[in-house]
Amino acid sequence: MSSKYQGLELSYRLQLLPICKDELLRSWFIRNALFLNMKPSQLSTIIFQNTDIWKSDIDTQLSKKNIESLLSTVKIKKEDLDKTLISFNCDYFHPHLNDSKQIKWVLSIGVHQRGQKSSIQYCPVCISTDKTPYFRMYWRLGFLTVCNIHSVCFLDNCYKCGASIDLIRYEKNHNEHFQQFDYLKCSQCYSDLRDAPKIKPCYYELKTNREHFQLLTRGYGNIGNSNFNYSHIYFDGFKRIMSFILCSQNGFEMFKYIIRINNLDKKYITDRVMIRKHSEPEHLSLGMRKVSMIFSCYIMRDWPISFIKICKEFGITKRYMYSPHLSYPFWLNKVLDSELAPDKNIG
Ligand SMILES: [Zn+2]
Numbered sequence: 001m002s003s004k005y006q007g008l009e010l011s012y013r014l015q016l017l018p019i020c021k022d023e024l025l026r027s028w029f030i031r032n033a034l035f036l037n038m039k040p041s042q043l044s045t046i047i048f049q050n051t052d053i054w055k056s057d058i059d060t061q062l063s064k065k066n067i068e069s070l071l072s073t074v075k076i077k078k079e080d081l082d083k084t085l086i087s088f089n090c091d092y093f094h095p096h097l098n099d100s101k102q103i104k105w106v107l108s109i110g111v112h113q114r115g116q117k118s119s120i121q122y123c124p125v126c127i128s129t130d131k132t133p134y135f136r137m138y139w140r141l142g143f144l145t146v147c148n149i150h151s152v153c154f155l156d157n158c159y160k161c162g163a164s165i166d167l168i169r170y171e172k173n174h175n176e177h178f179q180q181f182d183y184l185k186c187s188q189c190y191s192d193l194r195d196a197p198k199i200k201p202c203y204y205e206l207k208t209n210r211e212h213f214q215l216l217t218r219g220y221g222n223i224g225n226s227n228f229n230y231s232h233i234y235f236d237g238f239k240r241i242m243s244f245i246l247c248s249q250n251g252f253e254m255f256k257y258i259i260r261i262n263n264l265d266k267k268y269i270t271d272r273v274m275i276r277k278h279s280e281p282e283h284l285s286l287g288m289r290k291v292s293m294i295f296s297c298y299i300m301r302d303w304p305i306s307f308i309k310i311c312k313e314f315g316i317t318k319r320y321m322y323s324p325h326l327s328y329p330f331w332l333n334k335v336l337d338s339e340l341a342p343d344k345n346i347g
């Protein structure tokens with residue numbers, strides 16, 4: 001803890017700009033700090049009485065102690081705070097919170113995870129039409145790549161210089177002041193993120209995103225021809241398929257095939273070569289995740305017919321895809337066991 005803030009006790013609770021619907025806690029802190037012409041990390045230190053919290057992933061989880069600090073220094077209702085923390089809102093895609101500290105599907109935003117390519121994603125139309133532009137909770141989820149409101153592709157870097165979106169470091173020279181909307185500028189070249197191109201997704205990517213969004217908000221729903229009473233049962237299987245297509249050596253040929261038949265950018269093939277074997281799919285770049293969204297639409301529309309067909313074409317049997325250390329939901333396991341058992345693949 002920096003000595004500057006030690007012993008600083010507020011006799012009143014800070015009145016901040018209100019938090020927006022589905023806003024990330026970090027986004028709310030940033031907006032308020034810049035409005036007060038203060039570094040966001042500084043505001044975080046005042047609120048939590050701890051300089052390190054800003055560098056941790058405050059959108060995802062907060063300790064009981066930190067929640068108490070927040071509620072006692074800032075005027076915010078407990079229920080509004082509960083609505084923003086991902087750990088309180090992940091039942092439909094990660095219901096096993098007690099088992100692990102890490103929440104599946106949450107994109108890393110560069111906190112404690114250097115060298116990883118993922119970053120928060122955003123919709124350029126949302127932030128340019130919002131009365132108060134802000135970053136949403138949904139934008140941190142790896143199974144979404146398109147805005148559910150505007151049907152345009154998310155972006156995860158600056159359209160001009162390619163830098164990832166940085167919501168952690170805000171620096172200014174001595175005499176410069178923060179501007180209220182500095183958080184909408186690229187941290188490297190200062191381009192306005194609102195001016196980024198608005199890209200329409202292809203049909204497959206859009207359809208998968210719509211279905212995923214429904215599963216996320218309702219807790220159940222349809223994916224292609226299948227109905228899932230519990231969203232996470234689909235998401236668990238999707239993650240296995242995604243790992244195979246994007247990270248496993250055995251899935252490389254199939255990956256190239258998806259790129260070819262969908263006329264996707266060939267640079268994804270070079271990008272994929274760089275991916276480490278045991279990467280988590282949600283830590284991959286937006287472009288990579290797009291490929292798996294398209295693949296999901298292709299195999300789920302008539303599950304499991306097209307899936308079995310494409311696996312047979314590429315000689316993929318259960319052993320190429322299955323790892324005994326992982327769990328597989330029944331809908332996927334059943335197909336791996338019955339249709340993709342090695343002896344079934346002959347002829
Ligand atoms: Zn949008």
Ligand SMILES: [Zn+2]
Binds near residue numbers: 158159160163
């Ligand atoms: Zn830039």
